[in-house]
Amino acid sequence: MDVVSPELNSLLPDEIMDTEAIEDVPHSQPEATTVQSEASDDTSVPMETDTPVASEHLSLFSDAASTEHTRALTTSTATDCTFSISSGSQIPISISSSSSPHLNFKSVLTATTTATKTTDSVSVTDCTVSTIGLQKLTAPFTISPANHQIILNKVASSQATEAAKSAGAPPQVIKHEGQKLLVTAIGKPGQPIVLQLPHTGGKPGVSQTSGDAKSQAPQFKVVTIGGRSELKQVMGSPGNQVTTLQAQQLKAVQIAKKTPVSSTAPIKFIITKTVSSKGLSPQTTVSPVIAGRVLTQNSAVMPQRTITLTETHNTSLQSIPGKKIAISPLKTPSKNLKPVQSVAVGGVAGSQFKTIIPLAHQPNVQQIQVPGSRFHYVRLVTATTASSSGQPSGPSTSSIQTAKPMVVSTGAVRMSVPIVQAQTMKQVAPKPLTSAAQVVTTTQTQQRLIMPATPLPQIQPNFTNLPPGTVLAPAPGGGNVGYAVVPAQYVTQLQQSPFVTLASTGFTAAPGIQTQARLPLNGLSTAETTSRPRKPCNCTKSQCLKLYCDCFANGEFCNNCNCNNCFNNLEHETERLKAIKTCLDRNPEAFKPKIGKGKEGESDRRHSKGCNCKRSGCLKNYCECYEAKIMCSSICKCNGCKNFEESPERKTLMHLADAAEVRVQQQTAAKTKLSSQISDLLMRTTPVISSGSGRLPYTFVTKEVLEATCECLLEQAKKAEQTHQPQAEAERVILEEFGHCLMRIISSAGKAKADCASINC
DNA sequence: GAGTTTGAAACT
């Protein structure tokens, strides 16, 4: 189910989500069953956001103030249907056939009504919320008038009722827990709720499958009717129009794919999906949310807050008091998806990055990206439960979806996070959590993701300024929960490098699968971070565990380096963590970028500490300012600095450097072009001269011939340069020469062939 | 490639 499309996500009002409400989400019930899409594999997790998968644990939150307004949360789809819940009337739950999928729930504030027909969940397969499709309702359909809780349940569950009650007045919850669809109105008493799933009617009777993302752009509307006296029409076919009886002022906001959305009211939605509610630790304060998107709000009152739509299974989430934790979703177009989970910790003024991690069906690995940190924090969660519905346990090969670029909104900055194409991964039994690492191996790329799960030295995280390398403390009571500190580049390194092997023994629980998305790093785009060449270090004495080592200082593991006795790797994660801690003790800013934004009036970029050069004049790469191609600033303590704006030495140097760079570029371009032309000529001439029997002509292009040819070409190039010929003319001359060379080669080949033929004759 | 220079990091 595409709750919010990426395009739309960027258009969503920041106020649409409230992370605070996350903590108010009732925890999913342990016995909740996983409802899967009809079209989904048994092993697949209905994580699609484009496709109407669903069976979600759907939770809508709204703060009290926002209940005055009504919103419609809509995702476009080929089949629209209407699911409306309104107060003030009896509850005839009318669910038509698939061709006329119109759900109309009218709540009664005073009674519990048994519906005659409904669904286990609202199916998106055909105007649904869940993928199960329309089914007979054999169970009571209850409505709690006190807090506008509407419970659809085959078996009237007190648990659901309690969960609904626990939601209380503040949050608005539409919750599907296994067989239950719990709708809780969080608004004021008497305020109707309309859940609308408009039906386009364009394809009546056509049942869509969850796997068809294109054809299923389900419109899903959730409309809460506030206390105002305005009702706006909700989209949908006339026959499927939502019925709202007491809507006074209804503000319908359609959130549809490629549909601009405007909203001003501070209503906030969190849509929650629960696949497996097991394993939620008592400390869990973040409710599972549906696979969807990251919605971020940034208001003047509150710091950056990130609302995330994602999916959790039996995973505990890190709770940080006073901080907002958002679980990032990933738009997953394919039905064979892996859940994506991300934890972003906000609260600092700096840029925030969210780590999107397609997770296994049983994600016992969580990744936390801390703003300002170049490290990814991976939390390993003990998989204590068996696979949920239909998910085979044990090592398995699962295909992971190709993730689409998604828009992540981080406060005022919205970033498009390119998610690399996930790869089919083969899950390898990870290590016991008491041992050193967890191993995840991919079959396609032979990669292993190793994350130590050992309770590491307890370094208390500072989430407002968590330095890289900080180890997240295990969750209270979670003895088997550990955190590994993984550099941001770790992902890339692992993807690039072959095996990183650690001994792995008996991890009996269902292992987690993790793929990682390439993420923006320190404001750099993915391409910048991944394509940026990093010099291999040559450390010999520091074990690459001191800031002398550039790899370590950059928060990277050593990879393809020339270092000796390197400890900057996963095999020495413990030592590495200690070293990180030591560095941070010494300087909490040790891992922060040295080049930051300068004061007002100064250059945009400047060294955070300034240089201390004595002899280089700050015009050599010894100087960190010069190396970063920035000028020295007032905070530098350098002597004889020549690295300032008006410095003639600097200008000369820069001019020379520019000239050299241009020259290199031109040479490279010329080489490439010439090489291409040569290849092209060879390709074209080969068939002509290769006709007939005998040796193919290109076999005559021996190394010696090649060198001679190149010398000829270079000679022509030199001549052209000396005579100051234009580039076009130079190229012409060179090509001409190349043609001559080729002719000589062909002639020689022909001669040889003739000689050979005469000999044979 | 070896040796030197340099300045940041680490240490006292």
Add this chain to the structure above:
DNA sequence: CAGTTTCAAACTC
């Protein structure tokens, strides 16, 4: 905080 040492990169030959 200042002085010294260590270290690895930058640079020179």
